[in-house]
Amino acid sequence: MVKHDARRVEQGRWELGTFIRENRSRLLQEWEGAVRQLPYARELSRPRLLDHLPDLLDRIANVVETVRTGGDESLEELPEVHALERLDSGFDLDEVAGEYALLRGCILQLYAEHVESAGAGLMATAMREVVRFNRTFDEAVAAAVSRYARARERTLVALDRISEAALGTEDADTFLPTLLRVILETTEAVDSVTLLLREGDMLHVRASVGLEEEVASGFCLQVGEGFAGTIAAERCPKEVHCAAKDPLVKSEAVRARGTRALYGVPLLYSGEVIGVAHMGSRTTYEFSNEDKLLFRAMVSRATGLIVQAQLTARERAVERQQAETLALLDTLLATAPAGLALLDTELRYVRINEALATANGHPVEAHLGRTVAEMIPDAAPMIEPLLRRVLETGEALRGKEFNLVPATDPGVPHCWVGDYFPVRARDGQVLGVGGLMMDITERKQQEERLRQTAEFRERFLGVVSHDLRNPLNAILLSANALLRTEGIPASHTKMVRRIVTSGERMVRMIGELLDFTRGRLGGGIPIHPQRANLRHLYRHVLEELEIGFPGRELRLHAEGDFMGEWDPDRLAQLLGNLGKNALDYSPADTRVDFSLHDEGDCVRMEVHNAGPPIPRPLLAGIFEPFRRAVEGDAHPTSGLGLGLFIVREIARAHGGTVEVRSTEAMGTTFTVRLPRYSGRGAESVGTVH
Incomplete structure (x- = not known):
């Protein structure tokens, strides 16, 4: 009896089912080493690469053992799940089949080495197990390939419908409901699809089919709050099986509809969460893996279309703003009395107004695309260094005065004042230089006339004040002499004193006038410390x-x-x-x-x-x-x-x-x-x- 049991134990050691279970880790290690040599598998993480393979090997071992046990084992849906996962990871059909071929090869190679080391006993049973193994593996490959092909075809059809729904319009509010309706019609058992877009730390319902009341009510959630907010915060899909009663679900519309299954995914673009989409069902508590895969694929395609629509809307808004700005600029250029011009980094005219173009002696159209040196060669040596300095330093130059002869007044130099400033892009890069030119000849002439008038008045006051001193001194000397003369009547003395007082007051006034003229014309009142x-x-x-x-x-x-x-x-x-x-x-x-x-x-x-x-x-x-x-x-x-x-x-x-x-x-x-x-x-x- 002991001898018989030992033989059964020895026989069990080289049975293929037992071998697969006992060497599962080694088999997967050998297979991973082989499959990692394929380009498409190098970027997958180890958990995603192995995914359902340990369960698949156990099921294959159970099926192979039916050669001896006569049982009724099957692979169920494991190959289909594996195929859908590989489809979601971007594998094509040949790559999925190649994975199975490598796995078969690893198992048979290692098993052959094991049988050889165990001797040739009971080889017939071993061969029957290998036959059953190959038949089972072929079933797994066929099931995976079949499900992959069906899911792939269904996904491609859905993606084409989504692209067609967005075709012809770039307005998100117009095509989003259509996109969601395509998703609802394509995915089995789904009766509501909702899209929430992110604005700062909030998620706002932007479109919905089946839950339109959420759009009408302006339903929103904070990132991290509720079902959709949690998906946005964790950046991964999430599913609940009784949404109408789950405390994570905050939407009253979802509760009121009696929604059972609710599955949501984040909308990811360039590593950022731009929104959340979720689908719901009132008839099932759980979506199939194929439905979830299809929903993720369609949401991924919709994400690209949404981002494209948002970028287009922003570009059009910028274009409208730029057009408005240019219209305002053109209005300013046309109506400004001063000369205005914009030039590029090569000092070519990009824009110029009528006032400056007329002063240069050429029409506006003749300036565009031409350089300063080409349009005003006589003034270029004076103006170009200032413009290049602005371009090199990025700093404005203001109040630069110079004399130029305008085309409107040949032979007569005019005085101009110029302000020059850099024109920058949004990122601060200097794109060109702007100039404001104003003819201040008349103002300068008026200032000179006023200066000459003031100077003449002040000099006149100084001369008169100085010349008045001599006759005034004579009056004061004579009056004081009269006061000292004996025999003058008292009435005359009073008049003479009045003459002296008035004369001294005039002396003070003349002194003030002289000090004033010294202060204004002589460089200041002189002092002798x-x-x-x-x-x-x-x-x-x-x-x-x-x-x-x-x-x-x-x-x-x-x-x-x-x-x-x-x-x-x-x-x-x-x-x-x-x-x-x-x-x-x-x-x-x-x-x-x-x-x-x-x-x-x-x-x-x-x-x-x-x-x-x-x-x-x-x-x-x-x-x-x-x-x-x-x-x-x-x-x-x-x-x-x-x-x-x-x-x-x-x-x-x-x-x-x-x-x-x-x-x-x-x-x-x-x-x-x-x-x-x-x-x-x-x-x-x-x-x-």
């Missing part, structure tokens, strides 16, 4: 102001060191003008405060008065010549309105500044800041500019 003490200067000025304004209260506040290098006479003039201004424009019963502040390298001088503030519109130009603190002021001592202008010029000549603050609550304060040492020699002359 020397060592001085501002505290002593203040006291001297305040004493003179007290004589001129008897009864007014003047107060000085000064603490610190106020020695420095300044022009004492000019600073006395500055301080006197500020003090007189404060006294003139403040109530007679109010005080005027003068203060000095030691700020190290600088000193701060302030003159403050109470009373109505300077109107805000006048503050901005308060230091300009011939301005008054109050508009329309006719104060008898207000002079020519040059006092504050001279204050500013003296401060500038010392390297300092002057400013004013004036409010209803705080009154008016003029503040002058002067450096303690100007850095100039004792006899140097300060200038305004």
Whole structure:
């Protein structure tokens, strides 16, 4: 009995079915090594390459063993599933058959080596098993090839129908429902097909057949939410078998229809999820592998058509925008009074308006495609370097002035100003250069006339002021001599004093006019810095102001060191003008405060008065010549309105500044800041500019 059992065990070791099961890993390893030599199988992952083969080998082993057992084993649908997987991976029919041939060869080769090593006993049974094995393998190949061919033909027909549905229209909203209807009609047991397209992090229903209410309601999901959102987030197909009750399904329309099977796939383009498509059935709980394969193939083809439609729509939108932009540009070019032109990198005219073309002496059409040197050879040496500089640096050049003779005014140079700027593509690449040219000859001529007029007026004022000094000095000398003469009646003395007062006022006005002309025409008010003490200067000025304004209260506040290098006479003039201004424009019963502040390298001088503030519109130009603190002021001592202008010029000549603050609550304060040492020699002359 023991001997008989040992013989049965030994016999079982070389039976083909047992051999296949016991050596399955080795067989698959040998087969993988062989099939990896084929180009079409190199890119497949190991799981996808082996897929159903372990189950297929087990089934083949069971069928082969029926030679001894007499059982009724079959391969069922395993070869068909393998064929559909290979179709989905892009294999053609010859490649599928080649896989089976290699597998058969590996099994028989290794089994032959095994039988040879086991001796020739029971060879008849072994041969019957090999015959059954070959018959079974042929059935597997036939089933796989048959299912592959049917699925391939069905897929090709469906893809052709999809392409035909999209033919003739590039509007997605028009052909998407048609595409979905083709998918619904082609796939067995399907009664609804829905497409959701991605916008940012949201999926919006764009088209549906069978669930049209989702389109009407604007149904949408966030990526990662619900059935479609999960597919988009995980980037792989998904299936549920009772959609009407599955908590993952968020669509009320799907629930209301009592949908059972629901299968969805992502729409992938260039590695990005652009949407999700799903099909549903109310009659089955599970779609067949062939239906799912066909649905994936049709969705893949539809994805390409959708992307193409989207790209076409974007291109047309860009084209419309470009056309609108060009129309606006043409309108601008045609109506602009200035000369406008666009040139390419070779400095050839791409666009030019009528104004510039006329100035160049050629019609607009003659410029297009021609270079600057060809159209305006005389001006090209002046203009081309500027244009090339813009192209090389990518930076704009503005306000470039030059003289050119336009064709519209032969022989007469005109003054032009040009702005040149780079023209860029969306990616920043410089495509050309634009130019704006404006004839400013008339403006320049007007500016020159105004300048000459102003200069003549100021020189005239200077000459008159200077020449008036001599007769005025004679009048003052004579009047003072009369005052010293004995025996003049009292009534005459009063008139002579009036002559002296008026003459001294005229002297001050003439001095202001001379300072004004020096400031405008002479390069600035001259100063002669020397060592001085501002505290002593203040006291001297305040004493003179007290004589001129008897009864007014003047107060000085000064603490610190106020020695420095300044022009004492000019600073006395500055301080006197500020003090007189404060006294003139403040109530007679109010005080005027003068203060000095030691700020190290600088000193701060302030003159403050109470009373109505300077109107805000006048503050901005308060230091300009011939301005008054109050508009329309006719104060008898207000002079020519040059006092504050001279204050500013003296401060500038010392390297300092002057400013004013004036409010209803705080009154008016003029503040002058002067450096303690100007850095100039004792006899140097300060200038305004």
